[in-house]
Amino acid sequence: MTTDQLTSEFESFQSELKSFLLRMTASVQDAEDIVQDTYIRATAKINTFRGESSLKTWVFSIASNLAMDLLRSKKRWPETVTDICREEVLGNRQFLQEAMHIHEASPQGKFEIKEHISFCFTCVSKSLPLEQQLALLLKEVHGFSVKEISQILDQTDAMVKYYLHTSRSRMIEVFDHRCSLINKQGICHQCTELNGIFNPKQKEQEELVKIEMARDAQNKNKEKLFDLRMKILQELDPFESGAAELQLHHLEHNRQVMEKYLHQKE
Amino acid sequence: MTNIQANQKPQAGKAFTSKTMFSRETTVSANIEADPSIVWALLTHASDFPRWNSTVISLTGEIREHGEIELKSILDEKRVFKLKVKEFIPEKRLVWGDSMGSRVYTLDKNSKSVLFTMSEKIGGPLFPLFAGMIPSFDESFEQFATDLKKEAEFIQGSKK
Numbered sequence: 001m002t003t004d005q006l007t008s009e010f011e012s013f014q015s016e017l018k019s020f021l022l023r024m025t026a027s028v029q030d031a032e033d034i035v036q037d038t039y040i041r042a043t044a045k046i047n048t049f050r051g052e053s054s055l056k057t058w059v060f061s062i063a064s065n066l067a068m069d070l071l072r073s074k075k076r077w078p079e080t081v082t083d084i085c086r087e088e089v090l091g092n093r094q095f096l097q098e099a100m101h102i103h104e105a106s107p108q109g110k111f112e113i114k115e116h117i118s119f120c121f122t123c124v125s126k127s128l129p130l131e132q133q134l135a136l137l138l139k140e141v142h143g144f145s146v147k148e149i150s151q152i153l154d155q156t157d158a159m160v161k162y163y164l165h166t167s168r169s170r171m172i173e174v175f176d177h178r179c180s181l182i183n184k185q186g187i188c189h190q191c192t193e194l195n196g197i198f199n200p201k202q203k204e205q206e207e208l209v210k211i212e213m214a215r216d217a218q219n220k221n222k223e224k225l226f227d228l229r230m231k232i233l234q235e236l237d238p239f240e241s242g243a244a245e246l247q248l249h250h251l252e253h254n255r256q257v258m259e260k261y262l263h264q265k266e
Numbered sequence: 267m268t269n270i271q272a273n274q275k276p277q278a279g280k281a282f283t284s285k286t287m288f289s290r291e292t293t294v295s296a297n298i299e300a301d302p303s304i305v306w307a308l309l310t311h312a313s314d315f316p317r318w319n320s321t322v323i324s325l326t327g328e329i330r331e332h333g334e335i336e337l338k339s340i341l342d343e344k345r346v347f348k349l350k351v352k353e354f355i356p357e358k359r360l361v362w363g364d365s366m367g368s369r370v371y372t373l374d375k376n377s378k379s380v381l382f383t384m385s386e387k388i389g390g391p392l393f394p395l396f397a398g399m400i401p402s403f404d405e406s407f408e409q410f411a412t413d414l415k416k417e418a419e420f421i422q423g424s425k426k
Contacts (some may be wrong), residue, residue, distance in 0.1 A: 017309070129311075158301030158422065165421045166307075254307055 001055070004045050010039055016142065018062055019238055023122045024067045024135055026255045028248055034070070038063040054113055055152045057144065062150040063136055075262045077126040078176050082190050084261055085123075085254045095253050099246060103198050108245040111198035114211050116191040116245035117181070117229065118236045125167075125172060131155075132167035139164055139231040172226045181214040182225045198246075208257050279411055281404035292403040296411040298425025299379045300422035302357040308418060309360055318417040321406045330354060335362065341406055362385055366390065382414060 008019035042049075043061050049058055076160065078084070089095055100110040125133050133155060138144040138152060150160045180186035192204055199207075208214040213228035220228070238244060281294040298305055308318065312335055315325040323343060327335035331354040337347040343392035352368060360371040367388035375382040388402060 078277045156301065156303055158303045159307060161424050162304050162423050165312070165319070165424055169317060170314075 001046055001049055001051075003043055003046060005137065006055070008040060010042065010059060013059070015237060015239065020060070020108065020137060020142055021063060021067055022238055022251075023125070023141070023233075025071065026126060026251055026258075028252065030067075030070060033233070034063055034066045037066055039162075041066070053148060057148045057151055060138070060142075060144070064152050065214075068130060068134070071130055075265075076129065077258050077262070079124060079127045079178070081123045081127065081251055081254065081258060082120060082178075082188055085257045086190060088257045089253065090152065092253075099249060100198075102246050102249055106245045108242060110240075110242045110247060111195060112243050113191045113195050113207055113214075114232050115236065115241055115247050116194060117211070117213070118193065118233050118238060119247045119251060120179075121171075121229065121233060122238075123252065124173065124178075128167050128256075130168060132163045132170070135160055135163035136167040136171070141233045143234075156236070168226065169265075172222045175226070175229065176222055181208070181211070182217040182222075186229050273414070279408060279415075280406040281411075283369045283402065283404055284387075288391065288393045288394070290397065290400070291385060292407055293383065293385035294404075294407040294411045294416045295381060295383040297376075297379050298382050298415045298418050300418035302373050302375050303415065304421050305359045305373055305380055305382060305418045307403040308414060308421075319410060319411070319413045321410050329360070329362070330409055341401055341403070382411065383417065 001206075017038065018031050018035050021034045022028065025031055025034070038059060042059050045062075055060075071088060119178065125136065135149050135153065137144070138149045144152065146157050146160050146164070148173065149155075150157045153160060153163075155163075176183050176186075178186055178188040180189045181191065192208075195202065209251065211232070213225055213232065216228070217225060238247065241247070249251055273290060278298050279294070281292055283290060283302075284291045286289075302329040303420050308332070310329040312327055312329050313326045316323040321340050323340060325335060325337050329351055330337060331352040334353070337349060338345070339347070347364065349362045349364055349369075351360070351362045353359055353370075357375075358373055361368050363369055363386075367386060369384065369386045373420060374383075374385045384407060386407075388400065
């Protein structure tokens with residue numbers, strides 16, 4: 001394969017790669033840096049690409065290794081990340097002013113509940129062990145097969161199945177306990193709370209009816225509800241959506257809060 | 267629950283206990299149709315235990331060489347067992363325990379399955395004094411093996 005061919009194919013999945021890395025790192029800066037480093041590394045190593053996997057799988061493998069190198073030394077976030085960050089937001093006047101300004105001025109400043117569901121997953125999935133988070137995103141959001149993920153992670157198919165099963169089970173349990181959209185006993189109402197702040201005149205119930213996961217919560221089992229949550233992520237590009245700027249601003253806030261929180265806990 | 271003498275052959279999935287004056291040893295084994303890496307992963311991810319293992323209330327710490335863990339089991343819900351990992355040979359052998367005894371897990375790979383064996387020996391010079399207060403392990407050992415087999419085989423069979 002030539003460098004030109006690599007560049008051409010790389011461009012076809014670059015935005016997907018960046019979204020994947022954002023969901024891994026929760027940092028726009030890190031995601032963009034790793035995309036760039038991945039391209040440089042892929043170009044330098046193109047002679048070693050033997051076609052044993054697709055080029056996309058090979059490139060995602062390089063990117064995943066770079067992301068893991070970056071994240072391995074960092075502590076994982078707690079499942080209660082949204083609660084911790086909510087407390088910080090309430091005392092952060094500047095954050096709220098900035099968010100409201102983005103909401104009013106930016107073409108990507110809308111607040112939509114489904115966008116927040118995607119944002120929420122990015123934060124909560126960082127409580128999984130690193131390999132499990134990576135495998136889960138690759139499979140459930142980006143549609144890679146077990147075989148392809150085993151190539152990306154350099155693990156056996158069996159281990160990848162273990163990562164996928166445990167991470168999925170864990171996330172189902174966490175959301176069932178926390179998310180009030182799928183369980184009336186859920187303790188987290190953050191997406192609807194924020195909707196009330198940004199869209200005070202909107203009829204929340206009408207918005208929720210548009211979201212299959214919330215609309216059918218009483219009739220679907222936990223596995224199916226998780227699939228519907230993943231469908232929301234599959235259909236959203238966190239950099240290109242109508243709420244991208246607002247959600248990325250919120251994500252950066254959470255990342256900074258978590259870094260400070262984890263540092264203080266050391 | 268089954269108590270048999272050492273010269274009797276154990277049945278798969280059934281625990282057996284042998285006793286002497288100063289010790290007691292319970293063993294269970296099960297043939298698991300899954301890759302040893304799956305069984306090993308289940309046995310070594312501490313925080314994941316309560317999800318699949320109905321005999322474990324909580325397990326914290328790290329199951330790795332020289333790691334330390336704290337176990338709460340259904341055998342005695344009020345007690346926290348502070349244990350050290352004594353041996354850690356990936357996909358083959360894991361031993362944890364304290365001064366009273368050791369729990370040994372072994373995996374033997376066959377062509378399409380893995381033979382899982384778990385045994386625990388407790389004892390010492392003072393064992394006769396408190397032997398009557400220690401509940402039988404048989405039932406919880408059988409449940410442990412059943413849960414492990416079910417979970418590992420489910421993962422093995424999960425969709426590609």
